[in-house]
Amino acid sequence: MIRLENVTRVYGQxxxxxxxxxxxxxxxxxxxxxxxxxxxxxxxxTLIRCVNLLERPTRGRVFVADQELTALNKEALRKARxxxxxxxxxxxxxxxxxxxxxxxxxxxxIGTPRRDIDQxxxxxxxxxxxxxxxxxxxxxxSGGQKQRVAIARALASNPKALLCDEATSAxxxxxxxxxxxxxxxxxxxxxxxxxxxxxEMEVVRTICDQVALISGGALVETAPVGDFFTRPATEEGRxxxxxxxxxxxxxxxxxxxxxxxxxxxxxxxxxTFRGQSLSSELMTHLEQxxxxxxxxxxxxxxxxxxxxLGLMIAEFDGDRDIIDDAMAHLHTLDVxxxxxxxxxxxx
Amino acid sequence: xxxxxxxxxxxxxxDTFYLVICSGVIGIVLGIMMGVALYVTRENRIMALPxxxxxxxxxxxxxxxxxxxxxxxxLAPFTRWLVGSYIGTTAALVPLSIAAIPFVARLVExxxxxxxxxxxxxxxxxxxxxxxxxxxxxxxxxxxxxxTAATITIIALIGYSAMAGAIGAGGLGAVxxxxxxxxxxxxxxxxxVLIMVVMVQGVQMLGDFLxxxxxxx
Ligand SMILES: Nc1ncnc2c1ncn2[C@@H]1O[C@H](COP(=O)(O)OP(=O)(O)O)[C@@H](O)[C@H]1O
Ligand SMILES: [Mg+2]
Numbered sequence: 001m002i003r004l005e006n007v008t009r010v011y012g013q014x015x016x017x018x019x020x021x022x023x024x025x026x027x028x029x030x031x032x033x034x035x036x037x038x039x040x041x042x043x044x045x046t047l048i049r050c051v052n053l054l055e056r057p058t059r060g061r062v063f064v065a066d067q068e069l070t071a072l073n074k075e076a077l078r079k080a081r082x083x084x085x086x087x088x089x090x091x092x093x094x095x096x097x098x099x100x101x102x103x104x105x106x107x108x109x110i111g112t113p114r115r116d117i118d119q120x121x122x123x124x125x126x127x128x129x130x131x132x133x134x135x136x137x138x139x140x141x142s143g144g145q146k147q148r149v150a151i152a153r154a155l156a157s158n159p160k161a162l163l164c165d166e167a168t169s170a171x172x173x174x175x176x177x178x179x180x181x182x183x184x185x186x187x188x189x190x191x192x193x194x195x196x197x198x199x200e201m202e203v204v205r206t207i208c209d210q211v212a213l214i215s216g217g218a219l220v221e222t223a224p225v226g227d228f229f230t231r232p233a234t235e236e237g238r239x240x241x242x243x244x245x246x247x248x249x250x251x252x253x254x255x256x257x258x259x260x261x262x263x264x265x266x267x268x269x270x271x272t273f274r275g276q277s278l279s280s281e282l283m284t285h286l287e288q289x290x291x292x293x294x295x296x297x298x299x300x301x302x303x304x305x306x307x308x309l310g311l312m313i314a315e316f317d318g319d320r321d322i323i324d325d326a327m328a329h330l331h332t333l334d335v336x337x338x339x340x341x342x343x344x345x346x347x
Numbered sequence: 348x349x350x351x352x353x354x355x356x357x358x359x360x361x362d363t364f365y366l367v368i369c370s371g372v373i374g375i376v377l378g379i380m381m382g383v384a385l386y387v388t389r390e391n392r393i394m395a396l397p398x399x400x401x402x403x404x405x406x407x408x409x410x411x412x413x414x415x416x417x418x419x420x421x422l423a424p425f426t427r428w429l430v431g432s433y434i435g436t437t438a439a440l441v442p443l444s445i446a447a448i449p450f451v452a453r454l455v456e457x458x459x460x461x462x463x464x465x466x467x468x469x470x471x472x473x474x475x476x477x478x479x480x481x482x483x484x485x486x487x488x489x490x491x492x493x494x495t496a497a498t499i500t501i502i503a504l505i506g507y508s509a510m511a512g513a514i515g516a517g518g519l520g521a522v523x524x525x526x527x528x529x530x531x532x533x534x535x536x537x538x539x540v541l542i543m544v545v546m547v548q549g550v551q552m553l554g555d556f557l558x559x560x561x562x563x564x
Pocket of ligand 1 (some may be wrong): 011042046
């Protein structure tokens, strides 16, 4: 539905030129939700603005609904934009218009008859749960309500695709979750294709089917969300994931690790379980079969798009042979292990 | 004061209203067009034409830097060509309107600059034409600033019209000059000054009221 081919965007010229996007290729399947994630300054906004050509790529081609936007003249591009909705971090509602007036704006631009506009506004008020606030001005609305109005407005002309530029970044966690639920709902009910950008893994985890990681203007990894959260293919992906899961060693543990016990200490291991939970059976198995004593220090289990991701940091107390055997066994079960360091034995 | 003088002052009030309202309407309408042109033709704007922008900007600056009294004298030939005379109430409309245009244009440009850029982007993302962006987004969103601009302009025109009156345009300025000053009638001077103060005050209050009503916050 949306396809970027070798899209590059350079700002400025000569020595001061900034390459905000480098040879980006991205495909968003019809009816799916794709999230582009990256740190601030990675090029996310530039990327999403290149999709409806608010920003013109320096090189490369952009397709939406099998139409090459980069080949269109101004008039044809305006027509094509009627089929692409967009919502923004700061909502961008007209303060001079009521909720109804804002929602009807795109249809006024197309020249839809007034009666049809009013009917469509009623449908959208219903869909976004705004019926009660129909005649309020934006200044009287909460952030969540404003974003609902923006969503209703973006849907007014029945677009095939919706672009979301950090749509929940100005909202508190509860409101974020409600807006994400609404987007998911719209995606499923209307079959709307959604491309969103965000710096929050939580957003990707909650509603996306596909994720693309952007770093320094380049897409470094594109994967189904379930795969990305269980086995990121790149170092950048792993960093993002660890940051999100926050299963970094606690400060107290780091202190103990730096105090060492290098030669004769007990290894501290971070285990990553994919697609299976940290079952107590497995723990028992390790203790009984290998005689390994496990001290669990930190653990976390996440459910991502129906797949389980478990993380655990534990001391592996036992002889070196035992530890090696236990690790080998874990690897056969597809549990990833990483020795973080050693600490003094407890007793 | 004689009743003849009172009639004279009432006539002068009507002349002043005529001058201010007519030149105000012409100046504000053309000034808004020029202000919009200044805004949209600037670099990176919706109808970016930087060369044209510099020309308009120069015209506006020249227009604003000439003191009104000089402008009026300088325009006398043009005024005569346009309305057949350079003396009289209708003739004074020409320099008043022309003085108002660049004044309004800058104020309007300032009001449009206050409209958040995100709104223009949102409209562009909906496929709005530049004309639709001007009429459906920029002007309505800048309404408060535009009313303020109109208020300031009308008040400035009340002052200019009095200046014009002193040299043949009629109105309160003429009465103050001919009777209050030349024939030294302090009562007439006081009354004309009071009437002007009330007019300015009234325009300001009306403007404030309209701005307040246009704000939905
Ligand atoms: N209009 C612009 N002019 C010059 N540089 C820009 C412009 N917009 C963005 N950039 C630069 O491009 C890079 C990517 O910016 P952006 O797409 O806004 O990142 P993100 O949305 O991920 O924070 C940054 O280095 C930024 O400074
Ligand atoms: Mg951004």
